[in-house]
Structure formats: C-alpha cells, structure tokens
Amino acid sequence: QVQLVESGGGLVQAGGSLRLSCVASASITGINAMGWYRQAPGKQRELVALMFTFGGTTYADSVKGRFTISRDNARNTVDLQMNALKPEDTAVYYCMARTSHAYWGQGTQVTVSS
Secondary structure, rough: OOOOOEEEOEEEEEOOOEEEEEEEEOOOOOEEEEEEEEEEOOOOOEEEEEOOOOOOEEEEEOOOOOOOEEEEOOEEEEEEEOOOOOOOOOOEEEEEEEEOEEEEOOOOEEEOOO
C-alpha cells in the first residue's frame, strides 16, 4: 500500500532550481509534521526541512535561504522549492510524514552538476 508519493527530482546544473512534491495517502491521519530528508552516497540520512502542522518550520543550515518548504494540510501535501542548487545538494530526497509513526516515501534522486 503506497503511503507517500514523491515527484520532481532530476538533473540540474549548479545554480538551477527544482521543486519536489509529495502527497500522503488519506489513510495517514493525525500528521503533526511533514518534511524532507536526504541521503547522499556514503552518508547518513539528514534533515533538510520540516514543517509542523500547527506552525513552525526548521531547515538544515546548509539550505537556509535557498530552499523553501510549503504544505497544504488539507490535501496532505508538502513541497520543497530548491533554488541556487549546489553539487553538494546531490542526494536521494525522501518525503516524511510523522504521526506517532514516521512514514517515508520511496525517494527521488536529485543530481546537481558542476
């Protein structure tokens, strides 16, 4: 049963932009936060951006000022607008929805060429 579906990854040159989108199944109820994580080869998965249902966002220091997270609580969607991309942003990006349990998407590849 598919719970989270991501879209929008791809290949872009440094300085370019991409927008990631994620929709969570209606079967996931009581979401208190949705956001994006990423994992580069040989590295641990790390938080990119998180938005809480009742207000507040948090960003990794490395993406502040370049990435913007947005949510539609009614539609269970979360987007990530990524601007001024750098080669070090290259990773698989995962959508996450949190209730008392963390649900994960299958991941979408973002590759930034120099």
